Amino acid sequence: MTGKATVTPWEVKGNIDYDKLIKEFGVSKIDDELLSRIEKHAKKKGLELHHMLRRGIFFAHRDLKFILDEYEKGNKFFLYTGRAPSGHTHMGHLVPWMFTKWLQDVFDVELWFQFPDDEKFLFKKELSLDDTKKFTYENMLDVIAVGFDPKKTHFIVDTEHAGIMYKEALKVAKCITFSTAKSAFGFTNEQNLGAIFYTAMQAVPAFLPNVLDGSRRPCLIPHAIDQDPHFRVSRDVIPKIGYDKPGSIQCRFLPGLGGMISDGKMSSSSGDNATVFTIDDAKTVKKKINKYAFSGGQATIEEHREKGGNPDIDVSYQWMTFFEEDDEQLKKLYSDYSSGKLLSGELKSILIEKLNSFLAGHQERREKAKKVIDKYIYRIKSP
Ligand code: TRP
Secondary structure: OOOOOEEEOOEEEOOOOHHHHHHHHOOEEOOHHHHHHHHHHHHHOOOOOOHHHHOOOEEEEEOHHHHHHHHHOOOOOEEEEEOOOOOOOEHHHHHHHHHHHHHHHHHOOOEEEEEOHHHHHHHOOOOOHHHHHHHHHHHHHHHHHOOOOHHHEEEEEOOOOHHHHHHHHHHHHHOOOHHHHHHHHOOOOOOOHHHHHHHHHHHHHHOHHHHHHOOOOOEEEEEEHHHHHHHHHHHHHHHHHOOOOOEEEEEOOOOOOOOOOOOOOOOHHHOHHHOOEOOOOHHHHHHHHHHHOOOOOOOOHHHHHHHOOOOOOOHHHHHHHHHOOOHHHHHHHHHHHHHOOOOHHHHHHHHHHHHHHHHHHHHHHHHHHOOOHHHHEOOOOOO
16 A cells, blocks of 8 residues: 555554654654663663563653653652553553553552543444443453552543543643644544544543642653644643643554554454454464464465565564564564575464463453452542
8 A cells, every 4th residue: 555644543544654753743762862761770670671662662752851850850750541442452452551561560650541431432433332331341351451550550431530530621621722633633624522622531641640639740651653642732731731741652553464554553443353352262363363464475385485584564573573572582583584494374373372372361360350440440539
């Protein structure tokens, strides 16, 4: 596919050039100096720099330096991320959450996790509030299964926590004109009113913890790059209502099984077969990868042995860069596949094994999560 890529919070398609996005969005590339600062903190906890940082999967940021400066002065930030409950969780959703869990471990900080059920209700014609409620529950199980510390993690659901959020959202909304929303999100006159207002709700958790306890902690938002327009707008507004601009750190998308050329991010909307869900069983995962994962291999075994495969466009290899933590292992896959020593089918088996052993543990933790869900949901304190 040729033509321009689209990256908005509600639509991602085309062949994404991340360097170009950095310029278009006005985010900064994470440089070596920032990486070694983060690494220094990781080492103190006996951890290596996260593989998603080492490999540039988390590749850009806003004001990360400020967040680290404050932290080193003793003013701990809190983390904020979220998931709009439009369906079951897939592997692409887990990418920023796994990284966020690592940040929670390294910096020993709180995480505020938003479930904007209002967002998906407003943006997806086919979804009722009952549907979004069901998926909020399902998605919460996955977030818990990632391993966040229940003592330091607070879930907020927009419709359920409206009582503490709405006042703050109003303050944000008052500072954003329709023309700003139009240019940030590409809205047209056909957009419903709720959808136009929504970005105000997504801004709130970036300062709500400070409202609730009167503190002045900075906020760091890990998220996939498509969410940046929200924070680009709210970063201008939040200081006007008395809080610091949130910092943010952005990741690339896990490609869909069909390949990076045809769909930039793995989306459940592009069909169940382009996606591996966290609730898929081992047989389903095997079938999906074998049948749908785009291959960078050659047409015949002979040709593959002779010319080698292309890991840069091979979805199985690309997925391994997200989920295989061992650099040596990954390097070997790259060279064996490029040389033709490793066949496409063999590479797929390696990925299937990786995903299925991860999912076996995840699904077990997901079951256990059902019993502890209440520990994570923020309980509104009566005034
Ligand atoms: N809008 C996000 C989505 O579509 C959900 C979300 C809410 C979010 N707050 C966030 C994502 C903060 C990242 C960071 O899933």
